[in-house]
Amino acid sequence: MSCKRRCGAQWWHGKVKDCGYRITSGREAIIEALSVTQDHLSAEDVYTRIHDKYPNVGLTTIYRTLDMLVNAGLVFRFDFGDGKSRYELTEGPKGAHHHHHLVCTECKRVIDYTDFIDDELELLRSTEKGLSEKYGFRIDNHLIQFYGTCTDCLAK
Amino acid sequence: MSCKRRCGAQWWHGKVKDCGYRITSGREAIIEALSVTQDHLSAEDVYTRIHDKYPNVGLTTIYRTLDMLVNAGLVFRFDFGDGKSRYELTEGPKGAHHHHHLVCTECKRVIDYTDFIDDELELLRSTEKGLSEKYGFRIDNHLIQFYGTCTDCLAK
DNA sequence: TCCTTAATGGAAACAATTTCCAATAATAAG
DNA sequence: CTTATTATTGGAAATTGTTTCCATTAAGGA
Known part of the structure; x- marks a missing residue:
């Protein structure tokens, strides 16, 4: 079957x-x-x-x-x-749910955030365009991550 | 000695x-x-x-x-x-030389770019501020990378 | 239903990184 | 400067995430 x-x-x-x-x-x-x-x-x-x-x-x-x-x-x-x-x-089945990541360098916890994502995406789009023209790249994707220490690890 | x-x-x-x-x-x-x-x-x-x-x-x-x-x-x-x-x-000894990366997913070549970096940094600063307030993170760093195919690999 | 060929699992190979430990060397103290 | 303390070290061995190999299985077009 x-x-x-x-x-x-x-x-x-x-x-x-x-x-x-x-x-x-x-x-x-x-x-x-x-x-x-x-x-x-x-x-x-x-x-x-x-x-x-x-x-x-x-x-x-x-x-x-x-x-x-x-x-x-x-x-x-x-x-x-x-x-x-x-x-x-x-x-997913329901379509994209775009987010970026906030990574705790102590405990490696990762938070997905969607705040400010619209401004980020807009800037990324224009940067992407500029970069692909200047360097002749075809750009398919991007990665944005912030690194720091989460509330719990700060408390220690 | x-x-x-x-x-x-x-x-x-x-x-x-x-x-x-x-x-x-x-x-x-x-x-x-x-x-x-x-x-x-x-x-x-x-x-x-x-x-x-x-x-x-x-x-x-x-x-x-x-x-x-x-x-x-x-x-x-x-x-x-x-x-x-x-x-x-x-x-470096002369201070920061901030750049982001453009990565070719075929050949793994990496280009450092500094174009548009001012706009990016400004957006990052405000996002950082918002995120650290909302999630209680102390943010020390960020990562931005674009992925795609470089001129050479496109030519193949 | 049959046939071609991609996909599979498990063992072994692999490569980057970490651990272990006795020997060494950087710094604080005298 | 000399000594004492303790972090740092090199090299071998262990570890761990990932890939390769190969004989077997199963997807999907005919």
Whole structure:
């Protein structure tokens, strides 16, 4: 039985197919895990979260799939300085929910913020345009993070 | 003979001492390596560059020292997605030379740009203020990177 | 339903970084 | 200057996130 039969069509199937990738139940599971959380999951986090329901999806597949999803533009990879990559969907079933990050350098806690995002995005757009013209880059993405110490760590 | 005698006082000695760290010739060498280049050095790059002149500085010391310098605020650690950390002085002997990065996701080439930096910094300052008030963070730093494909990789 | 080929899991390899520990050297104290 | 204290050190070994290998499985077009 094909995976499509089993799972039903999903919002992301088109994008994955357009890039020439197949739809599999492992990929289903991984995207599902990313879409039901606000957390910033590492590859191993994903593994842990799907392992009960999909015990036959190995860690290797998770790494491979996350790479693939980053390539396909469905997932963004972040580095918050704790030695492992963290992944987030670039958009959910309901569309984009754009945010940037505030990272505590003590406890590595990450806060997603959307405040001021409109001003930021506007500036980014114009900067992007200027940069791509000047340097001949095709710009697909940006990263903004603020680093500091969170309330809890300041209290210590 | 103390290191200070051997090396003479340097612009960064105060900061390092204020944090309770000692001045050693290894640290001298590492900061020297970072300050004479525009490149984004990895720990191993630093090792390679100082090894002729300081054959007795080991890779372990480099990792430790870079960590220490990041803590002391003299060095910033970057991740450009090639699997190793890269380091830059936050300021040189002549003071800050603030820039942001344009990263090619194909070849991992990194361009430092300073265009539009004033507008960016102004927006960042006000965002920083807003965020630190709202979330109770003390913000010490920020990161802005643009990702895309460079001219050379586009040509292929 | 069959066929081609992408996708898979698990073990092993890999690479960046960290840990351990005895030896060394920077600085404070005398 | 000399001595005592203690941070720093190099190198080997351990660790850990990630990738590679390869024989097996399964997706999806025909």
